[in-house]
Structures are given as C-alpha cells and as structure tokens.
Amino acid sequence: MSILLNRDSRVVVQGITGREGSFHTEQMQSMGTKVVAGTSPGKGGTTHLGVPIFNTVADAVRETAANAGGIFVPPPFAADAIMEAAAAGLTLVVCITEGIPIQDMIRVKDFLRLHPGCRLIGPNCPGLITPGVAKIGIIPQQFSLPGHVGVVSRSGTLTYEAMAALTSAGAGQSTIVGIGGDPVLGLSFWDVVQLFENDPETTHLALIGEIGGTDEERAAELLGRGSRLKTVAFISGRTAPEGKRMGHAGAIVSGNRGTAKSKEEAFSAAGVRVAETTDELVEMLVGAPAARRPAGEHQTEPGQS
Amino acid sequence: MSILLNRDSRVVVQGITGREGSFHTEQMQSMGTKVVAGTSPGKGGTTHLGVPIFNTVADAVRETAANAGGIFVPPPFAADAIMEAAAAGLTLVVCITEGIPIQDMIRVKDFLRLHPGCRLIGPNCPGLITPGVAKIGIIPQQFSLPGHVGVVSRSGTLTYEAMAALTSAGAGQSTIVGIGGDPVLGLSFWDVVQLFENDPETTHLALIGEIGGTDEERAAELLGRGSRLKTVAFISGRTAPEGKRMGHAGAIVSGNRGTAKSKEEAFSAAGVRVAETTDELVEMLVGAPAARRPAGEHQTEPGQS
Amino acid sequence: MKLLEYQAKEVLSQLGIPIPSGKVATTPDEAARACAELGPVAVKAQVPVGGRGKAGGIKLVQTADEARAAAEQIIGMDIKGFRVPLVYCETALDIAQEVYLGFTVDRDARANVVMLSAHGGMDIEQLAEESPEAIARLYPNPWRGPLNFELNQLVWAAGLGSHSRALVPVIRQLYRAITDYDAVTAEINPLVISKEGQVVAGDAKLETDENAAFRHKALEERYGDVVEGDPYEREAKKRNLTYVSLDGEVGIIGNGAGLCMGTLDLVQRAGGRAANFCDIGGGAKAEVVENALSVILMNPNVRGVLINVFGGITRGDEVARGLVQARDSLNLRLPLVVRLSGTNETEGREILRANGIEPGASGWEAAQKIVEMTR
C-alpha cells in the first residue's frame, strides 16, 4: 500500500503541452503512471504524448474520470489552475510550479475549504512518488525502491538525497511526498504524517524539515502523542542567514518559533531522533551504515535518466 | 409552542439607540420580550431603556448570552450588521431595515453559508411574533392572539390585516413570520413552512405571497408532498404593473415563472386552496365568517398603540 | 436608474470594453455633423426601454442629409411612453457573429448570474425558452467575483472558446460594472465579433439598483436628468414617494407595498382600473398623505381616490384626522373612499364619517364603493 497515490490514480496534467509538462509527463508515463488526460485551452480534441487533451479540467474529469492532477503551468496562472482542479472534483492535486505569489496561495487555501475532498500538495514542490507504482511531479524515480519507509520533506533535492541513500541501503519507500518549500502550502507535515500513520505498509518515517514556520513543531506534537512509526527527523538550515528584517510584524507573529533549534527540541521532546546529515538520517532509520553502491544504477530502463 | 421565537429567546437589538430602534425596543419589551442587550459603537458601558449597551454584538453575546437579534440600522450599514450578528453566533437574526442594496444582500447570503446555525429573517420585513410570548420587529402585537395558526408572509401590512382578521375571528396564531419583500431574502417560504410543519402546536397555515420570484412555487411543491397543516394561500399583486423592462436578462432567468397565475396554479396543483382577499383567506382557513369585532381592542394595556 | 444606450456605453468604455465610435445628437443638424464626421452611421433613439428597432427608432444612413432626416423623425417621437430626447449616431459595424452577454440577479438563487450565448440578437428570449442549453450560465461567488477558470469554462460551454482571449476580458469588465455601479441588469446584446476576431459592444443596457443610489451620486448627477419619463413619476420621486403610473381612473394610496398591491387587485376585481400604485409606507402622517394625494390629482384621468390604511403603530383616529386635514388643504372635490383598519379603527371611522368621508368596512367593500362612484 501507499498513501495518496496508487494504481487507481487517474492523472490529468495541466499544462501538459509545455516544455516542463511534456518532459515530466513522459517520465510519469515511463514508470506506469496512468496519465489519462491533459489540459491546454484551445487544444481540446487533440492528442499529446498519446493522451487526450481537453480545454478545461472539468471536461477532462467528465470524459476520463481523472481523479488526480499535476500542475505544470507558469506562476501567474498556477493559483487559478489549482482552483480549477479542485472545483472539477479532483481529490489529489500536485502543484509543481515555483514562484506563485503568496497572496494568490492564501486565496487558494481559502477556496480549498469549499472542497474538503481535495488534497493539495505544493506548490513549489517535487510532487510525490509511490515507488514502482506511480508518480506525479518530478521526483527522479530511478533512485526509488518499493518498500516501507515513508518520506515527507519540504525540500526537493534533499528528498532525492534521502531517497537515494535509503535505496542504496536497501531500504525501500512506501510513498515519498515533497510538500514544498513555500510559506503557504497545501498538505502540511501534520497531514502527511497522519496519512502514513494510517498506512499499514509504512513502518518507518523520514521527516525532512527546514527552518521557518512551525509545521515541524506541530508534526512533532502529533508524533509525541504516540506513533507506531519508527521516525527520524532532519532539519536543514540551522546556519541559514536570517532575512534582513525591516519591521516587527513577522517577529510578533512567529516569536521564537520556527528556528532549527525549536524544531529539533520539539522532535526530541516527542521522542523522535534527530539526524544531523541525510546519511545519518538513513543510518538512524534503518540501522544499516550507508555503505553505498552507486545510486541510480539499480534500475536501468532506458529513457529515465 | 411556536417556531423560531420563544421564552428562551434572548434578544440583542442593533441600533437600539436610534429613533426606530428605541421605539420598537419599547414595544418588544412591553409584551415581555427578553431584550438583554443593545449595541451602539461608542456607547458600550451605558444603559438605554434599562438595557445594557455594548460596542459590538460579540461583546453583547459574551456578556449576556444573547441568542437572537433585531436590526434597526440604516441601509448602508445593515448588511454589515447582519454579518456581525451571524459571526457573533446568534441563531436568529431579524433585519427590519428597508432599502439594502441587492449586491450587499447577495454577499450577505454567501457569508451566511459559513454560519449555518444562523437563521436570517428579512431584510425589509416586519419581523416575527409569537403571540403572548415575544416579538422581534415591528408587528403590532395588539392584533395578535395566541393560538394554532401559523402565518408566513412577504408583505408587512397584509400580514397585519390577516393577523387582525384571524384574531377577530377568534383564531389565534402560533407564530407570525414576515419574511420580507426584497428580492434577496433570508428564510424563504419553503424554510418557514418546513418549520411550521415540524411545530406540533401549529395546525393551520396562512401563506401570503406576492408576484415575483418562485419562492411561493417552491413552497407549494413542499406542501404538495403531503402536509398535516390546513393551509390557505393568498397572492397579492395579480394586477400589479410590470416593471418597464429594458433587457432580456431578467426574462431569460425567470421565464414565465413568478406571475400570480403561476403561483396560484402551483398552490392549486398542491391541493392548497387560494383565497382572493385576506378576509376570504381567514374564512377558508378557520371556517368562521369574518364577523368582525373592532380589532385592536381585545388587548387594552396602555402604551402599545 | 436605467441608463440610455450611449450612457451605458460610456460607462462600459471607461471599464475598457470596446465600443463603436459614436456621437450624441440632440438636433437634426448635430446628427448631420456626426454623420459627416463618422461616415455611415446608425441613428438610434435613446430611450430606457427595449424594442426601439421595431418602433422605428433606429435608422441606418449613408449621408449627412439622410442622418438629418432620420434624426428629425426620431427625436421627439414617443416610444412606449418615452419621448425621445436625443439620438446616438454610431458607426456601422463589421459583423461576423453576434453574441449575447447578459448579467442579472437571479432572485431564486439569491445570486448574480452571467449568461453567454453564441446566438445573440433580438430572439434571445425565444432561444432561452426553446433551447435553454444554448445559453451558458455562471454564478460567480459575490466576494470572489468570477475566477479565470470559471470564465474559461463559461466561454467554452457557450461554444465560444476560440474567442476566449477577446471575450474573457469583456465579461470580467461587465462584471466590474455590476460591482462598481451596483447594477441589477447589465447586457451587451449583440456583442459583435468582427471578422478579425475583435469584439465590440453593439448595444448596451445598464440598470442600477435604486437602493444603492447613495453610493453612486456621481452617476445620478451625470445621467439622471436626460430622459423625460412619466411626469407624475418624476414628481413623486422628488417627493420621495413610491409611485408608479397606471392606465386607469382610480387613484390609490396604501401603506405598505403588499396592502397597496392587494388594493389594486381588489379594484380590478370590482371592475375598475387603478390610475397608480402609491405606497406611503409605515405610518400615515397628514403631510405624507397630502403629498401623495396632490401627485395623484395631477393626473387628469383620476376620477376618484381609494385610500387603504392599516393602523398598526399609528392609531386610526390620528390617521383619520390626518386624512381629513389633507383633503381640506387640497380642497379635494373628487370622490374619496377610505378604508381604515387596525388600532382604533372604530374611532377613526367615526371621524371620517363626521367629516363627510366615506369609510369602507373592508377593502373589498371599499373597492366596490369607489369603482361605483367613479364609473
């Protein structure tokens, strides 16, 4: 089993005809993801990469019973694309787009309250992958391996590192979720941890956080209430530069929360071990020393590099 | 028993210090309505008509446990007053104000979806009265009599006429609800009929409609599904002049619906008798000829005229 | 307020909606000059009602002389009760397709609705009845307004997706007219699509919400006085009365819109015809009654007056005294029947009778009486 994404996921790709959309749709298809539709206003009725194209997501859902979506559209149009996907009834929406204005996302978050059945991942995220089954987004599948470690992360490349290190150590993954690095996000650590908690196939959890916000602290609180998962956390940005602050408003809202220290303390208080590097994360999690064989070479199908 | 308004209703009056608000608060108090608070920004902490005044409805609710409200504020501020009342947690809000812009009310209606526990009556309505118990609004209580006839009406003065005629005929009323004459309203005929249907004390129903919209038709449909109430309907405006139409948009939306004929036919089809005058309404409803004794004189407490 | 075509187009143009070149002309000479400047034009009567074309209020002309002749015919003509005060001379359009774009308040849905159809023009109401699916609808959330994807869906649903780049901004701006001006109806019919795919408003209708007039004083000042409608309605408006002129001979005053409408019904049922609808609202103070009576009596068709008042807060005896006073100060000679009910109705009736005013026991009796007296 897995969370969020499985064999029944029928994916519609918004922005499928763009450069990024095309490339990553092919990647998704190559690992067996059911990409059943794409949208591109004005191109309805045509076909692209063997996928039927529609003018609107609503049309795509009506005609193909798509239930999940990936968004590869430029920042000025991405917020609208998310709302369109939610209004069309998709239950999982993954927005890869980086650079969406914060106010747009705040409006989107409010809009999504009208569609409680819709789960948004991202934006500014690598998406998610259920190894061996399907992916939506841009996580390089060649480093993934089916298994029992859940991975949830705010970072893209750090996720890949952790995934590759887990795979090298022979520890496969149930689902890997990159929730994204923006201040205003869809699913939070809390939400994803909860999902892993309820997934019987997942036994271990790697949580890769970052400074800023208190989503990590809240996830720690949840884990602290008792969890069947063996969890290790890693927080990046311990030495990151503080933004040069002008006003007081940000500080009033966040106070002392959101620092690497506060996050690490929260996990420790919850009985969750905290690693200092991604290699250490893997070691703490699965016990194996990261005796690495060259990653990226255990799957050698063509066209995936 | 009664609908919406009973001995437990604790009323806060918005705009209590204005001329209308003062006058009608006294009227409400004189029949025993529990007016527990008033609001008037800047006058918080003072007392008016023996009632404590607050700056906001939220303050009033916190301090007095008010659960119902009456609004007597000028049109430019009335929509905001309704939203404030709903957000403060009132479960019944009665807006008397006439002349609220339609777009304001459309926004209010959407806002109220966030507060499903709040029932709005009006605007541009006379309010409601549970004879012998309480009233919110401006219905002249001296013509009311406790009993078993539910009255729901879009008109103010026609309601008074019907109420007075019922009382003259010895037929008391459970609750009388003036839902208001504006195009965009709070509770509809459908809603109020449903409430009367579920009120064991109400055995008869007088429904006083008007041309325009299809709220009467929808109420007829509800009654047509089977009702334990003996109902008579009356539609005013059969000969009212049509507005001089400019565009097609209104006609496209309403088509042939909303005429007096369409409404009367809908009630007939539902097995509900339709009266041609208010006197006939009373006669059909309670059988008694409207052998009238002078109305307004069966209650003679001072200060109510 | 119902804006005239040229006024509505000015408003829409300010919001960025393309309109044809045009000039207002209040005299035939001005129309001739407009045509000389603009070339072939449509000379269009400016009245706040539909059906101008069928009434002969729109003429296509090629030359200045033709424009002068057309304006001579049209200015001053009567269209459904409105004297045409001026014409609008507008360049003829290159038409590839006529689209319908309309907005109104759907009172059943308690919401705004935007309607779009690929089949614009005069037969849109018939289309709505026969093929409702040919008119795509959008109910925008009133706080969010129409979202981009909703507008795209609307345009594709109407079969106009290939023009979405030109249409979506026009729909968005028409919607802004609604929020900026508190419109209750806004319509562009036809919205013309040229062979090059440009869109332009062929006609425009805009009606604003009277309840929101306090927010739009500038609009009222700018456009409020151009049309001479019904003179009694104008007078009544000045006096803050809710008054509508009708065709009959029985003047009517009631307190409350419902009671007033009910009274109209009763008069018709009794075989008469109402001369007006006049709601004097909650109370019934002498000065308000006097105001209402004097407006009603301006209409020479009125042969008698029926007053139907329910005394709730106001006592019947006070109302009666007010009525007597109003009648006397206006020196009213026409038949007057008053139906008075509610608080102290008995005392009120006594006062009326003592002053020679006929009281009606019920609305129905009073209606029968006044119809008889004015036959």
Add this chain to the structure above:
Amino acid sequence: MKLLEYQAKEVLSQLGIPIPSGKVATTPDEAARACAELGPVAVKAQVPVGGRGKAGGIKLVQTADEARAAAEQIIGMDIKGFRVPLVYCETALDIAQEVYLGFTVDRDARANVVMLSAHGGMDIEQLAEESPEAIARLYPNPWRGPLNFELNQLVWAAGLGSHSRALVPVIRQLYRAITDYDAVTAEINPLVISKEGQVVAGDAKLETDENAAFRHKALEERYGDVVEGDPYEREAKKRNLTYVSLDGEVGIIGNGAGLCMGTLDLVQRAGGRAANFCDIGGGAKAEVVENALSVILMNPNVRGVLINVFGGITRGDEVARGLVQARDSLNLRLPLVVRLSGTNETEGREILRANGIEPGASGWEAAQKIVEMTR
C-alpha cells in the same frame, strides 16, 4: 522588494493614509532647503532595515544649518550593511498617542494577519512576548477582505474604540496596500494620534512579494534602484540567481534550496563559514554554474568553493563536464571541491578527477575537505 520609508509613505499616501509633510534630500544643501521650507524636521536615513534610530540615522533639527549638518553626517553612513543614499526630512509631529499597526503573512495560519496595539513604538516585539493580549489581531478572509464589523471589533479589542472613526479607514487602506501591491509585510509604527484625534503615519514599512513582481513592474521601476545594498546580491539578481551574501570564506553552490541550506550546515559543522548561499535550481547547466561561480568569486573573502549537486534528471557526467568547462573558462585558481550524487555519479566523479577537481564522496566529507583547504 523592501521599500524605503519615504517610498512606503508615498504609496500609503496615494491610498489615502495621512502622512506628515516631508521632502527627500540627496545632499546636505537639499536637506537645508527642506528644513527652510518645512520648519523643524526629523532628518531620517533611508535604509531598508530597522534600527535606524539606535544607529544614529535619525536627528531632530530646528534650523536649516542644523539640517545640513545632520544630512552631512547621515548621508553615506553605513547602517547594517547599507550605505545611506539619501535622507527624508519630515515635519515634527504633535503626538498624543503612538499606536502600532502591522500586517504580515502568518504562515502557520496560511493567512494574512492585521495587528493593532494601543502601545506602539520600538518596544512592540517585547510587548508581543510579554503581553500578547495587548496586540489585537484580525485574520481577514482573503477574498472578502476585512469587513466593517471585523475592523470595529479589532479597534475595540485593542482598546482604541474611541478612535475608530479615524483608525478604521487607515487599517482598511493599509490592507489595500497588501492586495494592490502584494505586500508580505506592511507596518505603520508608530501610527501617531494627535491631540485632536487625527491619525498620521509616523513611520512606514512595506515589503512586497518577489514572486509577485511581475504584477508590479511600475513599482519596481520607480523605486527599485534607489538603495545600494550588497553589490554581489545586486549582481546575482541581474543574473537571475538565488544568492545571499554571508560573512565566511567558503563559497557555496547547490542545486535546490534545501540541499544548499544543508550544505551550509555541513560547512559550519566542519568548522568553516559559508561566504554565501547560492541555489542554482533544478539542473546544473555549464552556463548557470559559470554565472554562479563568477558572482561568488567577486567576493574577495572567498578562499575556496564547495559545489554540491544532486543529479536527478540531469546526468552526473553532464554536470561534471559543465563544471570543468565553467572552471576553465573562469580560470579558477582557488580550491574547488565538488560533491556529485545521483544519476551517473560514478562517471561524473571520474571526469572530475581526470580534470583535477577534488570530488567528495558525501556532503559531509566534501565539507570537511573544503574547510581544510581554506583554513
């Protein structure tokens, strides 16, 4: 973009928020003229950071000569890394009360928050910590914006109800700054209330969302070039790089913000200090690496460079070839350690080694190596 005080005030003033009279001066003579015209003024350094007052960047003066002297001191001084480009001379205020009014994005709530406190001024952060209840908060719905009753509740909750008539419009307009300019922070501290109950913005801060810059080109053009911040950051911005200057000696390049931040952490753990944060994003094309390297090398403190790249889509051998090319075209002489992982990492490492670049097996090993080499 972080606006300077005078810029923020211009923006707020255009939205109708009262500001004191003031003049920008780029020379001491201009400051003297401003004072001659305005009377006693505060001469205020314009830099996009807080703490100007404590740094000596604000001086109250009575005469033109004093103003000239103050400007002479302030213009050109360094405040937290920013050279003061100009001063703002502003009339002294009649202060009865100093209020705090601020807006920011509360990322935990995924919402905007407006904060109001009767106790404005410099100690607001301390107040927030010690008496959080002294700061009233409102989370307006992003589609509806703050409603009237919500603003009233906010003002009363802050204990400022008696000033609601003056305050509510200011709060509403500050909120408009958020929506009109995509602000992520907007602050008026102090918002001054005069003895007559007038409000005026004593200071103003406005920071806009870089992600929304495409919607606010005019703002960028008008105000974008006034402040000279860090020269390397300016250069990086021109080249579309995500770059932040730091104090250390190890230049850092990573692909992905998370990996980049993680690399900073590793360098510190190894006992070194990073000279910068530089995220070159998804791929690692030769030209982007070259761009990043050349900006990093502009900083004379840099004694070596650590590059940490994960090859996902891009193959490690391609990345390695790009790195070699960039190093050669820049003729790099400083120590360089590259940690390459992901697709074809083995081949990539071979290429690096063959070209004399030290590969690191893990990030931690690479960090230790570069720290050693730059010690």
